[in-house]
Amino acid sequence: MILKKKPEEIWREYEKGIDYKTGLNLYDIVERNNNFFMDRQWEGINAPSLDKPVFNILKPVVNYYTAMLISDDIAINTEMADAAGASDTMELKSGNKRKVFQMEDVLPKVIASEVERVMEQTNARTLNRRMLRNCAVDGDACFYLWYDAREDGIRIDLLDNTNVYFGNPACAEVERQPYIILAYRMNTQEVREEAEGNGLPVEGILPDGETIYFNPGKEEERSCTTVLLKLWKEQGAVRYIKCTGKALVKQETDAGYERYPLAWMSWERVKNSYHGTSPLTGKIANQIFINKVYALSMRFVMLNAYPKVIYNEEKLPEGWNNDVGAAVKVLGDPNSAIFGGYQPPNMSGDAMRMVQSTMQQTKDLMGASDAALGNVKPDNTSAIIAVQRAAGVPLDLQRMDFHSFVEDYVRVILDMMRVHYGVRRICVRMNAGEKYAGDFDFSRLGESEFSLKIDIGAGTYWSQQMQVQMLDNLMKNKILSDPAVYLEMVPDEFVKDKHKILDSINGRRETGEQTTGRQKAARDARQGGSRPAPRGKRGQNV
Structure with missing residues (x-):
């Protein structure tokens, strides 16, 4: 071409x-x-x-779409899709302490940190x-x-x-x-x-x-x-x-x-x-119909809601006077019929029933029903979850497209980092929550061994809360007994200075292991000293 x-x-x-x-x-x-x-x-x-009323049923639906799709914050999970670069290492520094990490552990955290900063x-x-x-x-x-x-x-x-x-x-x-x-x-x-x-x-x-x-x-x-x-x-x-x-x-x-x-x-x-x-x-045709019926109904009410006065013009040559308490000049006998009231026929209720039906059916067909908008009263927790899931089902396809959209521009961000960033100072939190710093060459993102797999999904506070609750249940049921493992799995936002607590736990554990080792050695020594010496033939010591 x-x-x-x-x-x-x-x-x-x-x-x-x-x-x-x-x-x-x-x-x-x-x-x-x-x-x-x-x-x-x-x-x-x-x-x-004609009055021009607007009963906008489209804007709440669009706002509902946006709120449902954006209700879960975006979480970016990256991992090395190629095992070729997994054997590489990278040295990072935390204060005066230096530590070597596997590249497969460092790279996803570097990418997540930098992408979050760009966003x-x-x-x-x-x-x-x-x-x-x-x-x-x-x-x-x-x-x-x-x-x-x-x-x-x-x-x-x-x-x-x-x-x-x-x-x-x-x-x-x-x-x-x-x-x-x-x-x-x-x-x-x-x-x-x-x-x-x-x-x-x-x-x-x-x-x-x-x-x-x-x-x-x-x-x-x-x-x-x-x-x-x-x-x-x-x-x-x-x-x-x-x-x-x-x-x-x-x-x-x-x-x-x-x-x-x-x-x-x-x-x-x-x-x-x-x-x-x-x-x-x-x-839009449905919206036009709703506005038209409301406009004509309002016009009908303005013209016919109040009774009309019908008077005999021959007996009231100066016309009708609506002023409160004003005298009315009448020709002839004032006791004879001079005026009467006229009540026009009422507007058919079919018009408003049709409008209400159109509004409800339009919202239902657009996936913004009462259940989706939360206009229901659930009786228990299971009902709340059921309503929440039912509300999100009509937008599942758009949610997947939105996640794919975010994944596309995250890949573009990584591509731009590869071209423009060069060697930069990075600071990441490792599994223990401790911050480490070092220099990273972003041009390596283009190397084949660092091909990445990017997953986009929900990253809300509630998902983190569920993770903490699950860990609590594991500890309570004694399925998980190691407090260090528990702390490593808890999100960093829930425990401040988590790495200090982990260092304290590991320090006590090392001290306990050393004490146990010394006690065991002393016990073995005592058992060895009290053991009878071996004897030779005829009762002679060897």
Whole structure:
């Protein structure tokens, strides 16, 4: 495949991607879904005399999805998949004490510590929540990871699915793409400064009339330029180029990564397309029906809830006066019928019953039933667990996709560490909870013997609490009798300075063993001294 690297050619590939998304009606679907999620559900409706109520049943469902998927904190477990590097050792230091550890014991802790640090610096957990919200509303979500040389750190950008263009739109797998284009809307002056910093001419960088990503009525958008970042692979290494429609912003560069620095998730996969489907798209018609019935019902109540007065115009030439205590001028006998009341027929209850049924059925079909939302009263602990499990079942597929998404960007983080970190000082807690420090060459992460297996799963406080409870039960039932083993298995967060307690236990154990050994030696010596001497023939001593 011949890769196109000129700005004009990349721009044509970008326009081809726009045509594909337009054919899917993606831009309109994303805009409409976001409007309905954000309570803007009467956009474009010209009905000035009609109240426009919003009874949003879609937002609570999306919030429920996000809360359920993100309720368990992410725990990252790594292990060496290859036994070839397991025999390597690494020397670490704790205070004045030096100790040699097996690489298979140190490496997973180094990776877990560094990945946790990156996730804290990039606020990845907050981005995970925003990503899941985007995925549920738009149908897809994307993380783009990049290395900030000025801050010497890894950064994460959350991209909309309308800004990501796959080279093969029929395939949803990131690593199988011939190329990927990312579109950014940036201030023209900033783009010129970046190009100038890279030693490139800036005359061709001008504001454009792109109207896909912004409101063209805004004055500030008129000084913006669409910037394209194209990524592809050559001989297994990721390369990239940055440009506008007519000028380069950054020349072709070898990133050195083995993986595309992207993670992609679709809410519900669609065959032969990298774009998924949002759970809101098919339910917007239900939401419109609910709002319409409520609006018409409110209009009916406003017009007909109060009785109407019917009066004889011939006897009340000055009309009807509703003022309290005011005299009414009447022609003729005031005792004859002058006015009467009229009560219009009541509104049929079928309308509101249909609305309630539609709301309930829609939430049930979206997996947000009363049981899922917790609107039930369990009678015992087993019932609580049963309700919790039942609530999570409809989202099991999305939960697995989310864990796969996290695993993908964790692998990208490791790939970036391999390229950019070099030799760095690391500090890890070993099994006893004691901190050890040393220098680690992160470029070794690319060696074949250090191929890693990464597992993503729940890492909540409750799972740690269950581990402690299990250890307590083992000790109580005398299945586990060694206190040192118990402390080693307890999570570090539960016991402060755990290594000091372990050192004390091991010290007393060594002292006890030494005392027992001396006592045994003394006892053997006493038994040897009192033993009768062997005798020879005829009673003679030997």
